[in-house]
Amino acid sequence: MTAKGGNAHPGRMTPFDLRATDLRVLNSLTKYPSIPTYHELDPRNGGLLESPAAFPGAVIATEKVDGTNSRLVLLPDGSYVIGSREELLFARGDLIGNPALGIVEQLRPVADRLAEGHDGGLRVFFLELYGGKVGGAAKQYTSDPSVFGWRLFDVVELDDWAAALTWPAAQISAWRESGGQPFASEEALAALAGRAGLALTPRLFTAEALPESVAGMHALLVERLPRTLVSLDGRDGRAEGIVFRTADRKVIAKARFQDYERTLKRRR
Numbered sequence: 001m002t003a004k005g006g007n008a009h010p011g012r013m014t015p016f017d018l019r020a021t022d023l024r025v026l027n028s029l030t031k032y033p034s035i036p037t038y039h040e041l042d043p044r045n046g047g048l049l050e051s052p053a054a055f056p057g058a059v060i061a062t063e064k065v066d067g068t069n070s071r072l073v074l075l076p077d078g079s080y081v082i083g084s085r086e087e088l089l090f091a092r093g094d095l096i097g098n099p100a101l102g103i104v105e106q107l108r109p110v111a112d113r114l115a116e117g118h119d120g121g122l123r124v125f126f127l128e129l130y131g132g133k134v135g136g137a138a139k140q141y142t143s144d145p146s147v148f149g150w151r152l153f154d155v156v157e158l159d160d161w162a163a164a165l166t167w168p169a170a171q172i173s174a175w176r177e178s179g180g181q182p183f184a185s186e187e188a189l190a191a192l193a194g195r196a197g198l199a200l201t202p203r204l205f206t207a208e209a210l211p212e213s214v215a216g217m218h219a220l221l222v223e224r225l226p227r228t229l230v231s232l233d234g235r236d237g238r239a240e241g242i243v244f245r246t247a248d249r250k251v252i253a254k255a256r257f258q259d260y261e262r263t264l265k266r267r268r
Contacts, residue, residue: 016077018091025165026081027088028172030073030124032154033181038244038253039214048214048263053253059244060186061204063229064254065151066137066240067130070103072111074123076161080111102132106148114196122161125192126154128201131232140228140237149232152198153243155184179250186247202229204242218260 039048069085082090082097082104090097090104092115097104106129114125131141132148141149158164158181164172175181184192193200204224211217221242228239241256 016075016079018075018077018079018081021165023088024169025167025172026073027083028169028176029158029161029164029167030071030081030083030122030156031176032069032071032085032126033176033179035243035252035254037259038210038217038255039259041259045266046262047266048259050212050214052210052212052217053244053251055210055244055246055251055253057208057246059207059210060247061207061224062153062200062243062245063202063204063225063239064241064243064256065128065130065153065201065228065230066140067128067134067150068101068103070107070127070129070150072107072114072125072127074111074115074118074121074125076120076122078115078118078120080115080118082107082111101129101134102148103129106132107150110150110198117195122158124156124158125152125196125198126156127152127198130230137238137240140235140239141230142232142235144233147232149230150198151201151230152189152193152196153201154249155189155192156181157184158182183249185249186245189249201243204229210244214260214263217255218257218264221255221257221260 036053038053040051042049071083073081073083075081079092081088084100084103089100090108127150129148129150131138133145190200211220225239225242228237231237241254243252243254245252
């Protein structure tokens, strides 16, 4: 990816020069952090331990869609960058983009539309791109390899972006993986999704408590999400799992069917 970019709305945007920006820093700053599993993983064999995450108060459950983590980074000058989870793939104004997984091809029209309404600042939309030919789970959502879908699952709004872009790599990585990114709360996320015209990952239920045992969580998964809710052509496909979060998004964890099935099978 080349660092071209451009000022889409010079009259109302903040001065920003993508060509003068260290793309390695911007990439690290806007990456999505790792989400811990609800039950701790055993480092010896990858199974689950009987040590669940602690959630203070109500928990919001959403479907975990099995695709590829993608990001639309809206920049202060009205330009944007599109990225996968690990790398930046395309900047507004580029003639050629990295074709990895169809991310740029599918999400460029979305980024163009969002950039036109951007009000400055640095905002990152995190979406799951799924279906098409995205991984082995694509067949759970569609039988047509030309059909893709995407769902918004988080947004970061970074007000102090100028200072953050000067941080060393180690500081950015530690900040990101320790929950430093200012993610939108559930209420703010819903409002941003509405204004952007983007569908969220399905909201399943809200609970005051979750099962503490591995067997109990597996039973909850089977009961609450027997099939995916984001099928693209009516297929009765399998869901990947559930993401749990507090309303302020300070605590988040994931529970995947395959982790629980593998653990329980090993125990039997």
